[in-house]
Amino acid sequence: MTWLIRDVTRADLPVQGYELWHDRAVFHFLTQEDEQKKYLDNLNTSLMPGGYLIVAVFAPEAPPKCSGLPVQRYGMEELVKVIGQNFELIRHQKELHVTPGGVEQMYLYCLFHKLQ
Numbered sequence: 001m002t003w004l005i006r007d008v009t010r011a012d013l014p015v016q017g018y019e020l021w022h023d024r025a026v027f028h029f030l031t032q033e034d035e036q037k038k039y040l041d042n043l044n045t046s047l048m049p050g051g052y053l054i055v056a057v058f059a060p061e062a063p064p065k066c067s068g069l070p071v072q073r074y075g076m077e078e079l080v081k082v083i084g085q086n087f088e089l090i091r092h093q094k095e096l097h098v099t100p101g102g103v104e105q106m107y108l109y110c111l112f113h114k115l116q
Contacts, residue, residue, distance in 0.1 A: 008026060008038075008039055008042055009030070009035050009038035009039050009042070010038070011042060013042050013045065013046035014046060015045055015046065016045075016046065016047070016048040016049070017046050017048070018046050018047050018048065018051060019047075019048055019050075019051045019052070020047075020051060020052050020053075020054070021043055021046075021047050021051070021052070021053045021054070021055075022054045022055075023053075023054070023055045023056065024054075024056045025056055025057070025058075025066075025107075026039075027039060027055055027057050027072075028057040028058045028066075028071045028072050028073065028074065029066070029069060029071055029072075030072065031070050031071065031072045036072075036082070040082075040083070040084065044084070044086060047114050048114070049114055049115065049116055050113070050114060051113075051114045052090075052111065052112065052113055052114070053083070053087060053110075053111070053112040053113075053114065054109070054110070054111055054112075055079070055083075055109070055110050055112070056107050056108070056109045056110075057072075057073070057074045057079060057107065057108050057110075058071045058072070058073045058074070058105065058106070058107065058108070059073060059074065059075070059094055059106040059107060059108040060073050060074070060075050060106075061073075061106040062105045062106045062107070063103065063105060066105065074108055075108070076089075076092050076108060076110065079108065079110060080110075083110075083112060085115075086114055086115055086116050087112040087113065087114055087115065088112060088113045088115055089110060089111075089112055090111045090112060090113050091110070091111045092108065092109065092110045092111070093108075093109050094106055094107065094108055094109070095107050095109060
């Protein structure tokens with residue numbers, strides 16, 4: 001395993017270099033369409049066919065901000081559409097996360113399989 005600390009919208013990642021992409025609370029902070037596109041371009045380029053994507057984002061019931069920053073909230077169908085046709089949704093579930101400060105944040109977790 002290799003850990004990288006990079007801006008995922010600007011990182012130069014290896015082509016088909018990963019079998020698993022795990023995102024716990026990054027994508028929902030990308031509120032601009034150009035940021036989302038760059039993220040998805042890197043995801044599609046660097047995740048090999050047959051690989052898996054695990055993504056956790058704020059669900060529609062979650063607050064509109066986290067740590068003072070605006071977030072994009074997603075329902076399951078909306079996230080499936082945004083992630084794109086190259087991915088098949090395998091499983092999804094919601095989970096209520098309570099921050100140390102007592103703030104309730106509903107998350108949507110999705111597992112996708114990359115087809116092409």
